[in-house]
Amino acid sequence: MEQRILYFDVVNGISGDMTLATLLDLGVPKELFLEEIKKLSIKDEFEILITKKNESGILGTNVEVVAKESNAHRHLIDVFDIIDKSSLHENVKVMSKNIFMTIGEAEAKVHGTTIDKIHFHEVGAIDSIVDIVGACILIDLLSIDKIYANTIPVGSGFVKCDHGIMPVPAPATAEILKNVPIKLNTVNGECTTPTGAAILKTLCDEFVDTLEFEVKQIGYGIGQKEFEIPNMLRTILGIKKKKNLYMK
Numbered sequence: 463m464e465q466r467i468l469y470f471d472v473v474n475g476i477s478g479d480m481t482l483a484t485l486l487d488l489g490v491p492k493e494l495f496l497e498e499i500k501k502l503s504i505k506d507e508f509e510i511l512i513t514k515k516n517e518s519g520i521l522g523t524n525v526e527v528v529a530k531e532s533n534a535h536r537h538l539i540d541v542f543d544i545i546d547k548s549s550l551h552e553n554v555k556v557m558s559k560n561i562f563m564t565i566g567e568a569e570a571k572v573h574g575t576t577i578d579k580i581h582f583h584e585v586g587a588i589d590s591i592v593d594i595v596g597a598c599i600l601i602d603l604l605s606i607d608k609i610y611a612n613t614i615p616v617g618s619g620f621v622k623c624d625h626g627i628m629p630v631p632a633p634a635t636a637e638i639l640k641n642v643p644i645k646l647n648t649v650n651g652e653c654t655t656p657t658g659a660a661i662l663k664t665l666c667d668e669f670v671d672t673l674e675f676e677v678k679q680i681g682y683g684i685g686q687k688e689f690e691i692p693n694m695l696r697t698i699l700g701i702k703k704k705k706n707l708y709m710k
Contacts, residue, residue, distance in 0.1 A: 463704040465703075465704060467607070467701065469675070470666070473691075473692060474689060474695075475615050475652075479525045479589075479683075480694075480695040483681075484522070484683030486525065488680075488681035490603050490604065492512050503544055507588050508530065508589065510527055510592065511527075512524075517693060522681075523684065530588070541591060544591060545558050545595065557664070563577075564660045564663055569637075572633040593657055597661055601665065608668075610668050610669070611666045613643040615644070615653050616645065617652050617654065618648055618651075621651070632656060635656045638660050643669050678701060679698075680697070
């Protein structure tokens with residue numbers, strides 16, 4: 463038997479837009495992706511720019527979600543309503559809501575409140591909704607059986623967010639990544655965002671730095687920021703053959 467494997471090789475952190483970029487770079491037709499993401503009821507409130515970009519001599523895909531709104535604050539129930547009112551596949555809806563639940567639980571813990579009272583700031587904005595739902599659409603289209611990732615670099619220093627200046631990793635990111643192997647690297651800045659952290663925490667079956675499988679396709683998602691090291695997220699699509707215990 464064979465399993466379709468998706469391995470997130472987190473070179474220098476992960477964000478929502480980089481996740482979209484690397485999964486598209488695996489070969490999913492962008493026309494198909496754009497057709498699916500337009501099933502959201504907020505389809506007229508954003509535009510997705512998909513381009514090729516070179517990072518350290520490697521050609522990859524860059525994705526930018528341009529929203530027409532600003533400073534949107536939504537509760538978890540509002541985000542769920544947007545997802546439920548869409549005509550997306552049920553599997554995509556379930557994955558998307560699970561990721562938002564991961565973020566909501568972390569935000570509630572950090573701010574000392576309940577999940578129903580949490581206002582999603584950056585993550586409740588249009589671009590984050592598109593990043594999360596879009597990632598789930600692409601994973602569904604790729605028909606993945608198992609998802610793996612390596613140890614996650616998070617960066618260092620400080621980051622400016624809606625609540626002010628925060629240490630890296632941001633408190634929500636740190637909370638999300640509990641029980642997940644992380645690397646406090648020396649890159650100055652936020653390498654892993656709450657959105658990227660929640661995607662991996664929710665969807666990954668296992669975090670491993672070594673894995674044996676047959677490589678079929680490689681995707682490179684290029685980020686918007688500039689760091690001392692390449693700002694890219696690599697995904698590897700492959701086949702893992704399961705041994706038949708009854709074979710002689």
